[in-house]
């Protein structure tokens with residue numbers, strides 16, 4: 001019995017300036033899942049992430 005909350009996730013890459021708008025939701029562990037892996041420039045650690053409930 002879970003209420004599924006969806007989130008709008010905005011990921012910005014300060015390295016190359018790319019911006020991604022994704023949909024996310026919490027998985028069984030309560031972690032936010034977006035499917036985002038890395039930026040096109042290869043950056044996967046230095047990211048600015050904004051999460052807003054929909």
Ligand SMILES: [Zn+2]
Nearest residue numbers: 013016039041
């Ligand atoms: Zn980038």
